[in-house]
Amino acid sequence: MAQSDVNAHCRIVVDAMGGDFAPQNAVLGAIQAANEDPSIELYLIGKEKEILNVISGNNLSFDKSHIVNADEVITMSDHPTDAIKTKRNSSITLGARMVREKKAEAFVSAGNTGAMLVASTLMMGKLPGVERPTIGTVMPSENGIVTVFDVGASVDSKARHMLDYAIMGSIFVREIHNISNPKIGILSVGEEDTKGNEVSLNALELIRKTNLNVVGNIEGRDILNGKVNVVVCDGFVGNIILKFAESFMSLLKTKIKLFADKGLLNKLRVLLMKGTLKKVMKQFDYQTYGGVPLLGVNGISIIGHGSSSVLAIKNMVLRAKEMHDKKLTQKIEESLKEYANIS
Amino acid sequence: MAQSDVNAHCRIVVDAMGGDFAPQNAVLGAIQAANEDPSIELYLIGKEKEILNVISGNNLSFDKSHIVNADEVITMSDHPTDAIKTKRNSSITLGARMVREKKAEAFVSAGNTGAMLVASTLMMGKLPGVERPTIGTVMPSENGIVTVFDVGASVDSKARHMLDYAIMGSIFVREIHNISNPKIGILSVGEEDTKGNEVSLNALELIRKTNLNVVGNIEGRDILNGKVNVVVCDGFVGNIILKFAESFMSLLKTKIKLFADKGLLNKLRVLLMKGTLKKVMKQFDYQTYGGVPLLGVNGISIIGHGSSSVLAIKNMVLRAKEMHDKKLTQKIEESLKEYANIS
Numbered sequence: 079m080a081q082s083d084v085n086a087h088c089r090i091v092v093d094a095m096g097g098d099f100a101p102q103n104a105v106l107g108a109i110q111a112a113n114e115d116p117s118i119e120l121y122l123i124g125k126e127k128e129i130l131n132v133i134s135g136n137n138l139s140f141d142k143s144h145i146v147n148a149d150e151v152i153t154m155s156d157h158p159t160d161a162i163k164t165k166r167n168s169s170i171t172l173g174a175r176m177v178r179e180k181k182a183e184a185f186v187s188a189g190n191t192g193a194m195l196v197a198s199t200l201m202m203g204k205l206p207g208v209e210r211p212t213i214g215t216v217m218p219s220e221n222g223i224v225t226v227f228d229v230g231a232s233v234d235s236k237a238r239h240m241l242d243y244a245i246m247g248s249i250f251v252r253e254i255h256n257i258s259n260p261k262i263g264i265l266s267v268g269e270e271d272t273k274g275n276e277v278s279l280n281a282l283e284l285i286r287k288t289n290l291n292v293v294g295n296i297e298g299r300d301i302l303n304g305k306v307n308v309v310v311c312d313g314f315v316g317n318i319i320l321k322f323a324e325s326f327m328s329l330l331k332t333k334i335k336l337f338a339d340k341g342l343l344n345k346l347r348v349l350l351m352k353g354t355l356k357k358v359m360k361q362f363d364y365q366t367y368g369g370v371p372l373l374g375v376n377g378i379s380i381i382g383h384g385s386s387s388v389l390a391i392k393n394m395v396l397r398a399k400e401m402h403d404k405k406l407t408q409k410i411e412e413s414l415k416e417y418a419n420i421s
Numbered sequence: 422m423a424q425s426d427v428n429a430h431c432r433i434v435v436d437a438m439g440g441d442f443a444p445q446n447a448v449l450g451a452i453q454a455a456n457e458d459p460s461i462e463l464y465l466i467g468k469e470k471e472i473l474n475v476i477s478g479n480n481l482s483f484d485k486s487h488i489v490n491a492d493e494v495i496t497m498s499d500h501p502t503d504a505i506k507t508k509r510n511s512s513i514t515l516g517a518r519m520v521r522e523k524k525a526e527a528f529v530s531a532g533n534t535g536a537m538l539v540a541s542t543l544m545m546g547k548l549p550g551v552e553r554p555t556i557g558t559v560m561p562s563e564n565g566i567v568t569v570f571d572v573g574a575s576v577d578s579k580a581r582h583m584l585d586y587a588i589m590g591s592i593f594v595r596e597i598h599n600i601s602n603p604k605i606g607i608l609s610v611g612e613e614d615t616k617g618n619e620v621s622l623n624a625l626e627l628i629r630k631t632n633l634n635v636v637g638n639i640e641g642r643d644i645l646n647g648k649v650n651v652v653v654c655d656g657f658v659g660n661i662i663l664k665f666a667e668s669f670m671s672l673l674k675t676k677i678k679l680f681a682d683k684g685l686l687n688k689l690r691v692l693l694m695k696g697t698l699k700k701v702m703k704q705f706d707y708q709t710y711g712g713v714p715l716l717g718v719n720g721i722s723i724i725g726h727g728s729s730s731v732l733a734i735k736n737m738v739l740r741a742k743e744m745h746d747k748k749l750t751q752k753i754e755e756s757l758k759e760y761a762n763i764s
Contacts, residue, residue, distance in 0.1 A: 218672065218676070219672070220671075220672060220675050230610060233610060233617070233618040234618045234619055265661060266657075266661075267573060267576060267656070267657055267660045267661065274576070274657075275576040275577045275655075275657045276577055278657075297660075297661070297664050298660065298661035298662060298663065298664030298665035298666075298667075298668070299664040299665065299667055299668040300668075301665055301668065302665070302668050302669065302672045303668060303671075303672075312618075313610070314609075314610055314617075314618045314621075314658070315657070315658055315661060317610045317640075317641065318608060318609075318610065318640070318641035318658060318662065319641060319661065319662070319665060320641065321640050321641030321642040322641035322642065322644055322645070322662060322665065322666070323641075323665070323669070324641075324642055325641070325642040325643075325644065325645050325646060326645065326666070326669050328563075328646075329561065329562070329563060329645045329646075330673075330701070332563050333561070333701050333704055333705075334697075334701050337697065337700060337701050344697075347694075347696075347697040348697060350693055350694065350697075351690075351693065351694030351697055351698065353690070354677075354680065354687075354690040354691060354693075354694055355694065355698075357680060358673070358676050358677050358680050361676055362676075
């Protein structure tokens, strides 16, 4: 395993305006993370007055010089590219710019995912050789967790892009989830090398030319069964899978509620199991995993779920710090260089 | 609603060798269906001796002249196209041929899905205008059920193919699930008309030119939330979604088991909820829905899950009968003709 500068000093900008519960959750989570790891130099970006309100309202102390005022806010419903163009003083634009200008090493936001993607890509720039940065997600699996790349940064990916997702995802999982030689599967409709659509078949062929630990094609049923550590797919498929998975739990809840509504005995039965089910379902909660990384940009960019809790924000900031400590961006850059000539 | 010849006489061939529990489940399920609906003229196809063993072993009576001997069996692991070419006397090949030769109206099998698809398409032929037949699946949803086309007949579908899935799926859901004007959604990565990959965008444009009840794009989270009755997607995406959904329940079971293993109190908690959870999860059981139809071929072809129970096989046969009674194939042919000139 490569060395890492544990506890290296790291400047992290947190978008105080990002997420459905901003600025409250963003500010509290960020400050908790900074308190936990003193080598984090925290910057809060957003409407200064609102940030100060949260700080004083919670009797916290925070160095005012580390609050960066941003007058504009990109909302969840804003169109990403349009918003980046028109809201030049938004927290997302200015936060990403701080990384570009070497005023910070990492930017963290639970705001508009598309805007974070566009701003991070435009401001930080792409790593040499990367055409398309990728967003990954972590899901629970039969033997722990599984990470899926791409889940929405790109649609209509080409095989070369999917090779890059495999390279970047593999390093992320190795460094961050401490899996020494992550098993990689290409998401397809059958296990045989001949099964797939045009791009998945081409991607498999390319990825087999690396010395990554490629299992081969995997099917939809293999995503969660622990067969691989990294699932590689086009962002169109990955995004649909991710959102589908999130909705599965709410359907289960509805069906349990319908069952309870069918009579007093059923209601009692459901009441009895509620606590247990809640504990089990907690493992399906994205909040635990600390946001999703955007890989392939020249800097650290972490994107959180809109409904991020204080804990989720805290975990995102600590994750950004870990990526910095482990020199993830540099390692990805080196690995991409190693495989630059594969075609 | 169009008229239907309820209880019209219908010859249905059932693949006795199809499924993990063949010939037992296939034979028993088929005979149960025929007993329930006397207007079904049932044929059992497969190894005659094995079929007779199941019949005598279960003290059933069945007209021996309705057993069609087929010496070969296409296994679950056989390559579909190769198997159809080489195993010319297999139950799947001969069963589909009976529909082609007008010796039966419908063919039902829980055998190799790919082989059923290839045999049905080759033997029965495609309906005029159909380039790609489609396999649909039924899933539970927030307000009942939802049907997804395509889940694996075709990958790299063109927009025109997806239009055909929408037309055929809409008629299937209208006739079989009794939803008068089914709402159709195109599976994509965002709701706006501009969100999607190349083929989904083109498909949406085409489908908007019909007078089908098109909601527009839907996201992964909308598949199960009751927003639409028919989900249209490329078979690559649909197949991954289908298999992913099936695996979700087993992951939940694993996580519950892990929770139970953490101590006696947890074990007791899980024991208490087991019965309730089982009842709720039953709704997620594909067996209830009676197999998946292959639409776009010139005849009725129903494909069952490999692990089909006796009940599942029975439901598949009754579903085939219903499709016949409601003249589904003819109605699909007419609707395809109506929209033949859209481009």
